[in-house]
Amino acid sequence: MTNNKPFKNLNAIRFIAAFMVIIHHIEQIKSILHIPNYWENNTVVIIGKLGVVIFFVLSGFLISYLLLKEQEITKTIHIKKFYMRRILRICPLYFLIIFVSFFILPFMEVFKINGFDKSVIWHDLYSKLLLYTLFLPNLAASVYGFMPYIHQTWSIGAEEQFYLLYPVLNKYIKNKWAIAFGVISIYLVVKFSFHFLPENKYIALFKLFWLSTPIDCMAIGGIFALIIYEQTAFVITLRKILFTKHVQIITCLLTIILIYNAFYFPYLHFEFYAVLFGILITNFACNEQRLFSMENYYLNYLGKTSYSLYILHPIAITLAIKLLDYYKMQTNYLLYPLVSVIVVLMSIIIYELFEKVFINKKSKYTSVKSVNAQQ
Numbered sequence: 001m002t003n004n005k006p007f008k009n010l011n012a013i014r015f016i017a018a019f020m021v022i023i024h025h026i027e028q029i030k031s032i033l034h035i036p037n038y039w040e041n042n043t044v045v046i047i048g049k050l051g052v053v054i055f056f057v058l059s060g061f062l063i064s065y066l067l068l069k070e071q072e073i074t075k076t077i078h079i080k081k082f083y084m085r086r087i088l089r090i091c092p093l094y095f096l097i098i099f100v101s102f103f104i105l106p107f108m109e110v111f112k113i114n115g116f117d118k119s120v121i122w123h124d125l126y127s128k129l130l131l132y133t134l135f136l137p138n139l140a141a142s143v144y145g146f147m148p149y150i151h152q153t154w155s156i157g158a159e160e161q162f163y164l165l166y167p168v169l170n171k172y173i174k175n176k177w178a179i180a181f182g183v184i185s186i187y188l189v190v191k192f193s194f195h196f197l198p199e200n201k202y203i204a205l206f207k208l209f210w211l212s213t214p215i216d217c218m219a220i221g222g223i224f225a226l227i228i229y230e231q232t233a234f235v236i237t238l239r240k241i242l243f244t245k246h247v248q249i250i251t252c253l254l255t256i257i258l259i260y261n262a263f264y265f266p267y268l269h270f271e272f273y274a275v276l277f278g279i280l281i282t283n284f285a286c287n288e289q290r291l292f293s294m295e296n297y298y299l300n301y302l303g304k305t306s307y308s309l310y311i312l313h314p315i316a317i318t319l320a321i322k323l324l325d326y327y328k329m330q331t332n333y334l335l336y337p338l339v340s341v342i343v344v345l346m347s348i349i350i351y352e353l354f355e356k357v358f359i360n361k362k363s364k365y366t367s368v369k370s371v372n373a374q375q
Helices: 012-034 043-074 081-102 127-135 137-144 152-170 175-194 201-211 215-227 233-242 243-261 269-286 296-302 305-328 332-365
Strands: none
Touching: 012 043, 012 201, 012 269, 012 296, 012 305, 043 175, 043 215, 043 243, 081 137, 081 152, 081 175, 081 201, 081 233, 081 269, 081 305, 127 137, 127 215, 127 269, 127 296, 137 152, 137 201, 137 269, 152 175, 152 305, 175 215, 215 233, 233 269, 269 296
């Protein structure tokens, strides 16, 4: 069942994941600004993290599938082309937000946040800039904590670190299942080893960095790509089971109930949800008998802007809060719609006038027609 058609519904899923993160950060920023908030609500806390897990699983699924197709068609994986596609897709907006967050927003009154003035943001400036420039924003977050307007880039760093080696492993190792399960196993071994290591500040820092960067979720996405791609009897049977109505209904209901109740799984929290998301993603993307479709022009387009939505939303949130505060109209009934309007408009502008310039250059480095243009 190797797929030669564009995957369905994935842009809609991107859009949903982005707004899960936005809801999380609206309440977090309200808390930082000492505005009445729901930051203590466990569901609000969990949906932001799980929105990122959806992005991780989706990214692992798509890129793994594209690498499989490239190797099938060209008999190799072009590592340099892969890196160039990632650079053109990720780097322009990533470095733009870093520049804006360090050198523009700290000097604008409307974007100043109590406790995070220029002196705080610029503390150890060169070290921070070095970490962000080297695509280590997740390490920067572990060392320096919350940084206004760029804290969300930790997940971008995690993805790029994962993809630094992932295409190389896929090029030279024939057994793709071993790659995916190997990444998951290594990640979990390190994760569980923290229970036995002595406590000191370096181990504590590495533990914070490691636990906040669940790259095994991307490998789980890679496993679901293999389930869609391979044609062995076992995989075909497994795929048929995952595509049944009963599995879809149970997975949908279970996911909604668990997230609504903020259910936490000790030790394998992100991994459990990643498996649920993997089942849902593969059904929405590839199953012609999916429960329902979210495939329409508007969700497709908004999903294409999801990277801008994700990167720019803290700016939109702060701007909306400050505007409503200025007019003494601070209420969620106005805040959430205003944030939505501002962030969507900002994202469309940046996507059309900035991102597309670089996305259109990716075709030079594409060996296989993408099943999803956003990768």
